[in-house]
Amino acid sequence: MVVMGAKSATFACPVAAHEIGLLFPPDFVLVVQCPMSIKEFLTRVPALQGASPEVMERLAKAATTRTVEHGHYLWHSGDVPVALTVVRTGLVKIVKLAQHGRKTICGLFGAPDTVGDAPALHGNPYPADAIVATPEVQRVDIPRNLLLTCAAEEPQLGLSLARSVQQKLNTLMAKIDVLSAGSVEARLATVLIQLDERFGDEFDDGTIRVPVALSRQELADLVSTSFETAIRAMTKWEREGIVETTATGFTIRNRAGLRHAAGCD
Numbered sequence: 377m378v379v380m381g382a383k384s385a386t387f388a389c390p391v392a393a394h395e396i397g398l399l400f401p402p403d404f405v406l407v408v409q410c411p412m413s414i415k416e417f418l419t420r421v422p423a424l425q426g427a428s429p430e431v432m433e434r435l436a437k438a439a440t441t442r443t444v445e446h447g448h449y450l451w452h453s454g455d456v457p458v459a460l461t462v463v464r465t466g467l468v469k470i471v472k473l474a475q476h477g478r479k480t481i482c483g484l485f486g487a488p489d490t491v492g493d494a495p496a497l498h499g500n501p502y503p504a505d506a507i508v509a510t511p512e513v514q515r516v517d518i519p520r521n522l523l524l525t526c527a528a529e530e531p532q533l534g535l536s537l538a539r540s541v542q543q544k545l546n547t548l549m550a551k552i553d554v555l556s557a558g559s560v561e562a563r564l565a566t567v568l569i570q571l572d573e574r575f576g577d578e579f580d581d582g583t584i585r586v587p588v589a590l591s592r593q594e595l596a597d598l599v600s601t602s603f604e605t606a607i608r609a610m611t612k613w614e615r616e617g618i619v620e621t622t623a624t625g626f627t628i629r630n631r632a633g634l635r636h637a638a639g640c641d
Contacts (some may be wrong), residue, residue, distance in 0.1 A: 426532025498579030
């Protein structure tokens with residue numbers, strides 16, 4: 377595929393260098409985009425750090441990749457894991473059904489996070505649902521038995537997997553911080569601050585862009601409140617110039633104001 381502009385062209389691999397030279401003049405700007413291989417992607421996954429090139433090659437060859445659309449499940453609560461799942465693109469939410477049928481989002485995970493580490497390593501059923509929160513998610517699944525064999529052969533890989541499980545426990549503790557923050561506004565502000573810390577990009581004008589698109593219902597599920605209450609809080613902050621939401625995420629325009637709402641001052 378070739379995407380062309382007035383003074384530039386973008387190629388998707390493969391493309392031969394001599395073909396580029398024949399097609400365009402020397403002053404043309406050429407950008408060649410090559411998709412990352414599964415092996416290269418897996419080398420960037422924190423949970424797999426320490427694996428030797430040989431083991432990484434074995435994991436990459438055995439891994440399967442699948443695209444799942446928005447709202448679809450990666451797994452349901454009670455399913456027994458057969459693989460360790462890595463998020464290659466998109467965002468996955470872990471959802472637990474609470475009392476009275478209310479859903480609670482226990483965590484959000486994006487690339488290159490692993491999801492469901494503890495159940496996958498121990499072989500226990502998943503304790504919650506995993507649902508696609510973005511238009512689509514590309515998942516990479518590494519067979520559980522192979523992963524355990526490789527971890528036994530290479531202690532550094534086993535240590536990285538253990539650290540990843542610990543990180544997921546830290547995520548759960550962060551969820552407890554949210555639910556113990558007090559008022560709904562404080563809980564919601566705490567969630568937005570946590571998303572800022574994980575996914576935010578700060579610009580020269582001081583605003584922070586967080587490319588995590590969440591519906592009002594998902595925000596409500598994150599802080600265990602009603603849809604209407606979440607709307608009131610977000611509308612109030614937008615009116616005060618603290619937070620602005622868009623179709624692709626949200627922008628923090630007043631971090632100090634958000635931290636004040638969270639009780640961080």
